Amino acid sequence: MIRSRLGQAAIFIASSVLLLFLVLPLFVLLVRAIEADLLQQLTQPTVAQALRLSLQTSILSTLITVTLGTPLAYSLARRKVPARSAIETLLDLPIVLPPAVAGLALLLTFGRRGFFGPVLETLGLSLPFTTAAVVMAGIFVSAPFFIRSAQTGFASVSHHVEESASDLGANPWQVFQHVTLPLAGPALLSGAILSWARALGEFGATILFAGSFIGRTQTMPLAIYQALETDLGSAMAVAAILILISFFFLVLLRLITHGRIGHPLL
Amino acid sequence: MITRNCWRQCRVFFTRSVWQALLCGLLISACAASSDAQTLTVFAASSLTDALKELGAQFEAQHPGARVVFNFAGSQQLRQQLEQGATADVFASANAREMDAAIQSGLVTANAPQVFVKNRLAVIVPRDNRAGVTTLSDLARPGLKIVLAAPGVPVGSYTLNALAKMSLAYDATFSSTVLSNVVSYEDNVKQVVAKVQLGEADAGIVYTSDVTPATANQLSTIDIPDEFNVVAAYPFAQLKAASQSALGADFVQFVLSAAGQSILKKWGFSIP
Numbered sequence: 001m002i003r004s005r006l007g008q009a010a011i012f013i014a015s016s017v018l019l020l021f022l023v024l025p026l027f028v029l030l031v032r033a034i035e036a037d038l039l040q041q042l043t044q045p046t047v048a049q050a051l052r053l054s055l056q057t058s059i060l061s062t063l064i065t066v067t068l069g070t071p072l073a074y075s076l077a078r079r080k081v082p083a084r085s086a087i088e089t090l091l092d093l094p095i096v097l098p099p100a101v102a103g104l105a106l107l108l109t110f111g112r113r114g115f116f117g118p119v120l121e122t123l124g125l126s127l128p129f130t131t132a133a134v135v136m137a138g139i140f141v142s143a144p145f146f147i148r149s150a151q152t153g154f155a156s157v158s159h160h161v162e163e164s165a166s167d168l169g170a171n172p173w174q175v176f177q178h179v180t181l182p183l184a185g186p187a188l189l190s191g192a193i194l195s196w197a198r199a200l201g202e203f204g205a206t207i208l209f210a211g212s213f214i215g216r217t218q219t220m221p222l223a224i225y226q227a228l229e230t231d232l233g234s235a236m237a238v239a240a241i242l243i244l245i246s247f248f249f250l251v252l253l254r255l256i257t258h259g260r261i262g263h264p265l266l
Numbered sequence: 267m268i269t270r271n272c273w274r275q276c277r278v279f280f281t282r283s284v285w286q287a288l289l290c291g292l293l294i295s296a297c298a299a300s301s302d303a304q305t306l307t308v309f310a311a312s313s314l315t316d317a318l319k320e321l322g323a324q325f326e327a328q329h330p331g332a333r334v335v336f337n338f339a340g341s342q343q344l345r346q347q348l349e350q351g352a353t354a355d356v357f358a359s360a361n362a363r364e365m366d367a368a369i370q371s372g373l374v375t376a377n378a379p380q381v382f383v384k385n386r387l388a389v390i391v392p393r394d395n396r397a398g399v400t401t402l403s404d405l406a407r408p409g410l411k412i413v414l415a416a417p418g419v420p421v422g423s424y425t426l427n428a429l430a431k432m433s434l435a436y437d438a439t440f441s442s443t444v445l446s447n448v449v450s451y452e453d454n455v456k457q458v459v460a461k462v463q464l465g466e467a468d469a470g471i472v473y474t475s476d477v478t479p480a481t482a483n484q485l486s487t488i489d490i491p492d493e494f495n496v497v498a499a500y501p502f503a504q505l506k507a508a509s510q511s512a513l514g515a516d517f518v519q520f521v522l523s524a525a526g527q528s529i530l531k532k533w534g535f536s537i538p
Contacts, residue, residue: 129467207453
């Protein structure tokens with residue numbers, strides 16, 4: 001009895017220590033930001049521009065990820081793909097690599113002196129230091145989150161349902177459009193939100209590949225870093241906004257994965 | 267059979283890693299709690315990286331048992347870190363502004379800072395110089411990609427001063443034309459060097475001391491004449507909260523000694 005009570009106390013203490021450690025700093029930051037006049041900071045041009053740029057680039061990178069990632073996830077879940085596990089491992093790499101590695105890799109591949117440098121130059125394109133580079137960095141680090149989730153979603157759709165649909169005369173595209181896609185929908189949506197959140201928080205790859213220029217490549221995480229050196233108040237404001245936006249979408253994600261929004265048709 | 271063996275090896279490896287991680291954690295907390303009796307912590311501007319590392323090694327050789335630990339970053343970042351409670355013994359800033367701010371926040375005694383080294387600006391271009399930048403006026407050529415340090419970084423504000431002086435001499439719009447070619451404002455001077463070194467930028471403005479032996483073969487330097495150049499004076503001081511004041515005083519002495527100054531000179535700095 002005592003032992004189990006001791007055990008429970010230990011579990012309680014251990015859990016609350018870690019919980020506090022994870023939650024308290026974010027809470028403190030939020031309070032400090034509100035004290036430092038959060039709303040007034042929002043009207044500062046650098047803060048507003050960083051916010052707008054971050055939203056634009058992260059949404060664009062998520063759209064591209066979903067467009068190109070859905071067929072890939074579907075093939076990985078359904079088709080006989082040669083060297084599937086090798087591909088899956090490679091796709092997971094950007095998740096575990098430090099973003100600075102991703103940035104350097106992008107620079108050496110798509111930079112002016114990079115692997116595709118000469119080709120891009122003949123096309124009159126220069127990617128580093130552009131908004132396109134921010135989007136590319138976002139896709140690079142965030143796409144694996146979508147692909148993972150979408151693949152699991154497609155894999156969980158029962159063959160029998162699809163077969164019944166095609167027995168009833170639906171062509172493969174109709175089956176995909178009306179059966180597979182809606183059933184895998186919540187997984188696709190939650191994958192898209194996760195990968196969007198990751199793109200929104202992207203820092204290391206962006207600062208290396210896209211540099212930092214207000215309104216062009218300086219996203220919220222970069223603005224926080226630069227503001228930290230001169231103006232703690234606006235750094236805290238941008239950080240607080242990032243926390244609030246991310247929190248909002250994580251709540252949305254929970255609602256989706258628990259089937260309260262966009263519940264499956266069957 | 268092979269798989270089972272592999273599993274066992276994995277498990278052994280894993281358990282060992284967990285133990286090592288725990289041990290590391292203990293060591294780190296021990297270090298954090300009571301910093302080593304002979305460890306001197308120096309917060310220094312990133313432009314000082316190579317020179318101070320060599321100075322530190324020599325200092326350690328002269329003081330058996332002493333260890334010098336450096337934290338290199340933009341001076342403004344270091345000052346922020348110190349204000350937020352980071353502990354250090356010596357602070358070496360790349361400009362007077364951050365040192366004054368440190369005095370304002372009560373980190374440093376007002377008359378403690380001494381200028382120990384000076385630096386000047388130079389334009390750097392990639393060694394192959396495909397954009398053909400050979401003179402200062404080339405910086406205003408349309409379409410050039412220039413990378414500078416952010417205005418909040420000491421070298422960034424020195425750069426703006428230098429460009430303003432060139433405007434007075436050349437053409438009133440010179441500075442704004444050059445600035446319209448800027449594609450990125452980096453957070454520290456080493457990032458500017460890296461981007462020019464990789465050839466992603468056509469030119470950058472950095473300290474002469476940033477063209478180190480390690481980067482010299484990938485960069486060319488264009489001198490900025492004295493009339494436009496801004497001489498950066500680096501002040502350093504012991505912090506009020508220093509835990510190693512005797513060792514810190516020795517270090518300050520060593521940096522100011524002939525031996526210390528010659529090392530700084532070797533790394534491209536000029537001495538006061």
